[in-house]
Amino acid sequence: MSETLVSVQDMKVHFPIKRGVLLDRTVGYVYAVDGVDLEIKRGETYGLVGESGCGKSTLGRAMLRLNEPTAGKMVFDGQDFSALKGEELRKMRRRIQMVFQDPLSSLDPRQSVESILIEGLRAHDLDKSKEETGKRLRELLSAVGLPTTALRKYPHEFSGGQRQRIGIARALALNPDLIVADEPVSALDVSVQAQVVNLLEELQEQFGLTYLVIAHDLAVVKHISDRVGVMYLGGLVEEATAADLYAEPLHPYTRALLSAIPVPDPVVEDRRERILLAGDLPSPANPPSGCRFHTRCPWRQATRCDTERPVLREFKPGHKVACHYAEQIRSGEIQPHEVKPILVEEEGISPDIPLVGPASVTEALNP
Amino acid sequence: MALLEVRDLTVVFQRKGEEPFYAVDGVSFDVEPGQTVGLVGESGCGKSVTSLAIMGLLPKRGAKVTGTVSYDGTDLLKLSDREMRDRRGRDLGMVFQDPLSSLNPVIPIGLQVTEVLERHRGLARKEAMIEAKNLLDKVGIPDPNRRLKEYPHQLSGGMRQRALIAIALACRPKLLIADEPTTALDVTIQAQILTVMKELVQDLGTALVMITHDLGVVAGLCDEVNVLYGGKVVEKAMRHKLFAEPRHPYTHGLLASIPRLDAAPGEKLTPIKGSVADNIPWTQGCAFAPRCPNALDICFTETPAEEEQLGRLLRCHNPVVPGTPAAEEVPV
Amino acid sequence: MATCRAATSCRVCWWFEQTLIVGVGATLIGLTGGLILGTLAGALGGWVDSAVMRLVDVMLSLPSLLLAFSIAAMFARPSQFTVILAVAIVQIPVFARLLRGSMLAQRHSDHVLAATALGVKKGAIVFRHMLPNSLSPVIVQSTLVLATAIIEAAALSFLGLGNPDDRIPEWGQMLGDVQNVFDTHPHLAAYPAICIIIVALGFTLMGETLREALDPKNRR
Ligand SMILES: Nc1ncnc2c1ncn2[C@@H]1O[C@H](COP(=O)(O)OP(=O)(O)OP(=O)(O)O)[C@@H](O)[C@H]1O
Ligand SMILES: Nc1ncnc2c1ncn2[C@@H]1O[C@H](COP(=O)(O)OP(=O)(O)O)[C@@H](O)[C@H]1O
Ligand code: SF4
Ligand code: SF4
Ligand SMILES: [Mg+2]
Ligand SMILES: [Mg+2]
Numbered sequence: 001m002s003e004t005l006v007s008v009q010d011m012k013v014h015f016p017i018k019r020g021v022l023l024d025r026t027v028g029y030v031y032a033v034d035g036v037d038l039e040i041k042r043g044e045t046y047g048l049v050g051e052s053g054c055g056k057s058t059l060g061r062a063m064l065r066l067n068e069p070t071a072g073k074m075v076f077d078g079q080d081f082s083a084l085k086g087e088e089l090r091k092m093r094r095r096i097q098m099v100f101q102d103p104l105s106s107l108d109p110r111q112s113v114e115s116i117l118i119e120g121l122r123a124h125d126l127d128k129s130k131e132e133t134g135k136r137l138r139e140l141l142s143a144v145g146l147p148t149t150a151l152r153k154y155p156h157e158f159s160g161g162q163r164q165r166i167g168i169a170r171a172l173a174l175n176p177d178l179i180v181a182d183e184p185v186s187a188l189d190v191s192v193q194a195q196v197v198n199l200l201e202e203l204q205e206q207f208g209l210t211y212l213v214i215a216h217d218l219a220v221v222k223h224i225s226d227r228v229g230v231m232y233l234g235g236l237v238e239e240a241t242a243a244d245l246y247a248e249p250l251h252p253y254t255r256a257l258l259s260a261i262p263v264p265d266p267v268v269e270d271r272r273e274r275i276l277l278a279g280d281l282p283s284p285a286n287p288p289s290g291c292r293f294h295t296r297c298p299w300r301q302a303t304r305c306d307t308e309r310p311v312l313r314e315f316k317p318g319h320k321v322a323c324h325y326a327e328q329i330r331s332g333e334i335q336p337h338e339v340k341p342i343l344v345e346e347e348g349i350s351p352d353i354p355l356v357g358p359a360s361v362t363e364a365l366n367p
Numbered sequence: 368m369a370l371l372e373v374r375d376l377t378v379v380f381q382r383k384g385e386e387p388f389y390a391v392d393g394v395s396f397d398v399e400p401g402q403t404v405g406l407v408g409e410s411g412c413g414k415s416v417t418s419l420a421i422m423g424l425l426p427k428r429g430a431k432v433t434g435t436v437s438y439d440g441t442d443l444l445k446l447s448d449r450e451m452r453d454r455r456g457r458d459l460g461m462v463f464q465d466p467l468s469s470l471n472p473v474i475p476i477g478l479q480v481t482e483v484l485e486r487h488r489g490l491a492r493k494e495a496m497i498e499a500k501n502l503l504d505k506v507g508i509p510d511p512n513r514r515l516k517e518y519p520h521q522l523s524g525g526m527r528q529r530a531l532i533a534i535a536l537a538c539r540p541k542l543l544i545a546d547e548p549t550t551a552l553d554v555t556i557q558a559q560i561l562t563v564m565k566e567l568v569q570d571l572g573t574a575l576v577m578i579t580h581d582l583g584v585v586a587g588l589c590d591e592v593n594v595l596y597g598g599k600v601v602e603k604a605m606r607h608k609l610f611a612e613p614r615h616p617y618t619h620g621l622l623a624s625i626p627r628l629d630a631a632p633g634e635k636l637t638p639i640k641g642s643v644a645d646n647i648p649w650t651q652g653c654a655f656a657p658r659c660p661n662a663l664d665i666c667f668t669e670t671p672a673e674e675e676q677l678g679r680l681l682r683c684h685n686p687v688v689p690g691t692p693a694a695e696e697v698p699v
Numbered sequence: 700m701a702t703c704r705a706a707t708s709c710r711v712c713w714w715f716e717q718t719l720i721v722g723v724g725a726t727l728i729g730l731t732g733g734l735i736l737g738t739l740a741g742a743l744g745g746w747v748d749s750a751v752m753r754l755v756d757v758m759l760s761l762p763s764l765l766l767a768f769s770i771a772a773m774f775a776r777p778s779q780f781t782v783i784l785a786v787a788i789v790q791i792p793v794f795a796r797l798l799r800g801s802m803l804a805q806r807h808s809d810h811v812l813a814a815t816a817l818g819v820k821k822g823a824i825v826f827r828h829m830l831p832n833s834l835s836p837v838i839v840q841s842t843l844v845l846a847t848a849i850i851e852a853a854a855l856s857f858l859g860l861g862n863p864d865d866r867i868p869e870w871g872q873m874l875g876d877v878q879n880v881f882d883t884h885p886h887l888a889a890y891p892a893i894c895i896i897i898v899a900l901g902f903t904l905m906g907e908t909l910r911e912a913l914d915p916k917n918r919r
Contacts, residue, residue, distance in 0.1 A: 051553040066812050093818035106809035108828050120817035159642045167813075174817065189409040190580060194624035194638030216553065223626035223636070243632045260558035261628050262583025266606045268629065269587035276562060277555045279509060280523045341509040 005210050006040040006063070006178060011072035013055070013062045017285060030285045032058040034234035035072070037312065040178070045204065045211040047225030047242065049218050049257070051281055055234045056214045057101075060180045063212070064096055065089065077177065094124050097171035101183035103163035107155040113166055114151040120173045140169045143206070144199060161192035165199065172203065180212045185220060197224055218261055222246055227318075230254050233292040234284055236312050240319040250321040250330060252299045279341030291324070298336035299329050368440065369397035370574045371421075371542055375434035378416050382429065390416040392598035392649060393434070396591075400541060401572040405589030405606075407579060411643060413598040414578045418544045420444075421576075422461055423451040438542065457487045460535030464547035466527035470519040476503075476530050477515025483537040502533040506563050525556035532563065536573075543567070544576045549584065561588060582625060586610055594618050597646050597654035604679035614677050614686040616661045653684065661685045718849050718898065721783055725848040728787035730841050733794020740795065741802025741833070742825045752799065755792040763789045763847075764854055771855050786851045790844050797840055801833035808832075835910050842906030846899035 013033040018024040033055040040046045048056050062069040065082070073082035076096065084092055100106035107116060117137050118127060127133040138148055144165040155163055164184065171179050184200065185193040197220065203209060215221045221228055222242045230238045230251065238251040249255045256275040263269060277296045282288055288295045290306040297305065304310075304324045312322040328334040378391040391413040398404045406414050419425045420432050423443060436443040438458065443451065455461070463469040471479060480502060481495035490498060496515070503511035506529040519527055528548060535543060545564065549557035565588060567573050577589055585592055585606070592609050594602040594617065602615035613619040620639035645657040649670055653659070656666040663685050673682045740751040758766065771777060771785040805811055806829060814824050 051555060061812070064816055066815055090818045090820070093816060096816070098813065098816045100809045100813060102809060106813050108810040108814075108832065110831050119814065119819060123817055123819045123823070159644045161642050170813065170817070189642070190582070190621055191409060191624050191639040192642055194626075194636040195640075197626065198636055198638060218554075219626045219628045222628060223630065223634075246628065256555055258628065260554040262554075262557075262561075262581060262587050263628055264582035264586045264610060264622060264625055265627070265629075266586045266610050269583075272587075274558055274562070276559055280525055280556065281553070341507075 003042050004039050005042040005077055006038075006212070007075045008036060008038045008059075008063060009073050009075070011036045011059065011062055011074065012070045013058050013067055014070045028285055031234050031287055032284055033062060033069075034287070036231075036234075036236055038229055038236065038239070040210060040212060042177075042210055043204075043208055044226045045213055045224055047221035047228040048212065048214045048231060049216065049221045049228060050231035051257075052216055053281060053284065054231045055284065056216075056231055057182050059231075060098070060182050060212060060214050064093075064098055064180060066098075091124070094120075094174045095176050096178045096180065097174060097176040099164075099167050099171050099179060099181040099184045102187055103160055103167055104155060106167055107163060107170075109155055112152055112154055113146075116155075116166065116170055117151075117173050120170065124174060126174070136173070140173055143172060143203065144169045159192075160188050161195055164188060164196050168196075168199065168203070172207070175207070176209070178210045178212065180214070182214045183216070184213065186215060186217060193220070200224065218257060230257065233282065233287055235292060235322065236320075237293065237322045238320065239312065244319055248319075248330075250315055250319065250326045251293075251323050252297045252329065252336075253293050256298075275336070278339040282342075291322075295342050296339060298339055299325060299334050300337075300339070301325055301334065369399050370439060371398040371576075372437045373397070373417075373421065373434070374437075376417060376420055376436060377433045378413070378420050378425065379431045379433075380429060381431060389598050389649070391420065394593075394595070394598075394600055395434075396593050396600070396603070398542065398574040398576055400574050401568060402591070403568055403575040403577055403589045405577045405579065405585040405592040406595055407582060407585050407592060408595035409580060409643060412595040414580075414595060415546050417595075418461065418546050418576065418578055421544060422455060422459060423448075424461075456483055456540070457538045458540055458542065460538070460540035460543045462528070462531050462535050462543065462545040462548045464550050466524065466531045466551070467519060469531055470527060470534075472519055475516050475518055476522070480515070480530075480534055480537055483534055487538040499533075499537075502537060503530070506530075506533045506536070507559060508533070525552055525559065528552060528556075528560055529563070532560070536567065539571065540573065542574045542576070544578070546578045547580070548577075550579070550581070557584075564588070582610075582621060594621075597643070597649060599649060599654070599682060600673065600680070601655070601682045602679065608679060612689060614679065614681055615683050616659045616685075616687055617655050619687045620658075620660070653682075661687065717779075718852070718894075721779065721786070721852040722845050722849040722898070724783040725786035725790065725852065726841055726845045728783065729790025729844065729848070730794055730837070732787065732791035733798060733837070736791065736795035737798025737802060737837075738825065738830060740799040741806065742829060744803075744806070748799070751795065755795050758789075758792040759796070764851060767851055767855060768858065782852050782855050785855060786848045789851065790848065793844065794837060794840065798833055798837050801836055802829055805829040805832050834913070838906055838910050838913075842899075842902045845902045849898065 011033055012035055014029040014031055016026040017028045017030060019027045036059055038046070048059070050056050058067060061067045063074050069082065073080055075081065076092075079092070081092065081096075111119070114137065117140060118133065121127040121133060121136070137151060141148055141150060146162060146165055146169070150158070150162075150166075155166065158166065164187075168184075181200065185196050188196060200211065200213075201224065204211060211224075213221060213224055222245070225242050228240060228242050228245050229236050230245070230253065232253050238245065238249070238254045245254065246258065249258050256277045259273065259275045260277075263272075275298060277298075279296055282292070282295055288306070290304070290308050291297070291310050294300050294305040300306075301324070308324070310322045310324050312320050315321045315326055323329070325334055374395045376391055376394045377389065380388045380390055394413070394417055396404055406417060408414055416425070421436050421443065423446070425432060432444060434444070438454075443454070446454070470476070477496070477499055480499040481492065484490045484495040484498055485492065499515060500511045503514060508514050508526055508529050514522070514526070514530075519530070522530060528551075532548070548564070549560050552560065561584065564575065568575050577585070579585060589606050592604060592606055593600045594609075594615065596617050602609065602613070602618045609618065610622070613622055617639070620637070623637040624639055626636060639658055641658040646654040647656055647667070648654065651670075652668050653662070653666045653671050656662045659666065665684050669684070671682045671684050673680055676683075676686060736751050736755070740748040767785040767789045770788055771781055774781040811824060811828050814828055
């Protein structure tokens, strides 16, 4: 069961920053994903964590080709998914599905649940007969724990957790091999989060699914994943099994991240040593030279850190890290020191606002 | 007498042709100087409405506020709009969840801080500038001189939240209400902001009301915790007691459904079944009853009263008894 | 004088029908044109988008009345149809830009991404997901445009570019008629004005109802 299902090779996504009123000029790039390699084995759950804006969603979308990657490729089950075109690509999409963060906006408000679930079947000519489709829909609903009466309702009639179940049912409808779940529980209430996390785990067992779970909450990712990749500013900085990562974080960023997450236990909280990072995440449009983390790294050294970009290397079997000084930091030879926060220039690009130029001159002049 | 005493605070939203809606339903709590009191609960349980009611920021039309909110002996609910405006900023500070929409986008940060200083503390422009710089420095904004001249959109989310805290602190209010101040931020930034807030409480003796849905934040910051459900406080206890032995089935269920960073591998989560949509009205019984694993028949017919039980305030007919698991396996 | 008043009142009713034809006709044609251009730009993006939007820019940068005037003047024989056409063409860019904007927002929305990930065909995505969810603002706009269309049609006929047939009256013509007696009977000018307000209001309400009826949140 250790056959590789997905292999991402040197994936890059650079979004051009356009300026200019009449003729768009490219004035720079947002290096949202900048050289990521990762492998996901069949049947496992790979968790991707990192702060907002570090490129997690963009990577997930590029893998599904919802964004076209700038460079690199994804090999899916032995086939080069990035090279597929037209009909071939569309057919192949059946095997890779996605679950979105916002359960409401990812469902078309004008579609009933039935039509949402049938849409994929229809696109791949899988709704042969009425009875069979009906049976399939009922199966799907019971798999995600919704009553069959849900079929004729519209998304706005459900609660957040139920909507997310609809989104999961839609992804399941086509019997995919891989499900990419982008922040599947972060929009949900705490008490409902656990229901969806458990549901995802049960479905994985039942249907032998492979997951890529993207989240900013390391506790959720650690709970659900077999292996975890930590992203910082467009690149992976550490990769290990969930237990290993928690037991022995090697990268300074992972250490800081782990120490920053609040634990719902006052006894633990009172005793905890926090590694407080100075300043903000630098802008991905203007990433720091060398090690991307060097502007905030409490272990930063005078040599190599700001000149040479560390590669993700195997530190010990199954545990990779991208830091020049991982050995010395682990042994305690290098001690953390104070870091002066550096001003981060906001590019005025918000991840929430799609970068679309003004529709016309008149719109640009009087918005 | 405590600095802030909230008694039986009730907020009813009444829309024409609709049933009155009890967003906050008889909430009481005290806050002492230098103390942090937490309000936790899920989305829609009335946390924000409570804070807005204390600050007198609810719309006059449509929202009916009853009960008392006494600050240093005066009932804030009885003050006129004018008097309340004077108090806000001077005595009461507030930090909101969304820092961008609570800052004025067309005024530089510096001016927004000095404005408050000039108005409430009567400082001259020059002094105000110096004080503003100190404030930004105190909340951890690098290079404050330059930041003072920048507009909110030029700052990152974390920096905006700090600016907002700086504004709230400008008049050294004795009471600060923070409504999900870190929910929109990354954990590493959240850690920075929470550290700043902790220092404030310790160094200045500010009384802090911390509103959040994150039990982890509560565990590290609050002295006393109020757990809200459907507009009522269902459990109120000191932090160590609450987390060590949650007695209300809802609190217990919440803690069992959070994945913990320090949990053993393979540990299962036990979610609470259903969602807030299943609640029954409090007038009929216990709102949590349809979701509660401990529910008895009486829970559907009789409203539980707030009582001193097991060394804390509880609103429950059948609290979780030590040693027995409250939540059973819930089918998903 | 009495006959004149009676004639005006009667002509107001007559005018009502004519105005409806011109206003609704122009709006519908403008809407259709705008929908086609807006859909092309919003759905295809890239150079199609740029080309369409530059065309729209050019049209919007000219004063609408002047544009309608030039278009109407291009026809050798002015008629009611030329008025409709002239007014319609002026409205096209308004609709096109509005639709393009909301289509673009839809293109980046999660449910469209979800449909793409499901492998739904591009055409189906555009017509089943993007277009229906982009229409609300356009529908609201069309009720506003209707009022403008009526006024512009009136202006054209006032300037003598409308239907030359005197038996089919329009607001502009009527204003022209009333001009001579305005000093003594100003209320005669008020009739057409009141009518136009009522009509515009009626259509705005209709648009609002239509939008509400199409909103899935009101569906059970
Ligand atoms: N102006 C209003 N008119 C009517 N109902 C309102 C109004 N403001 C809030 N409510 C309702 O009051 C209830 C409590 O709202 P509140 O904003 O306090 O929730 P909250 O606990 O802060 O939740 P969240 O965690 O989502 O911020 C909700 O059901 C909300 O819909
Ligand atoms: N369509 C886009 N055009 C330009 N920049 C984008 C676009 N989508 C995302 N970005 C930028 O790429 C970076 C990574 O974004 P994203 O992958 O959404 O982050 P995450 O999911 O980790 O929060 C951000 O800086 C964001 O602003
Ligand atoms: S390479 Fe240097 S700057 Fe980067 S994480 Fe390692 S020690 Fe820190
Ligand atoms: S009163 Fe009854 S239903 Fe409510 S929490 Fe207690 S045991 Fe559960
Ligand atoms: Mg994301
Ligand atoms: Mg709130």
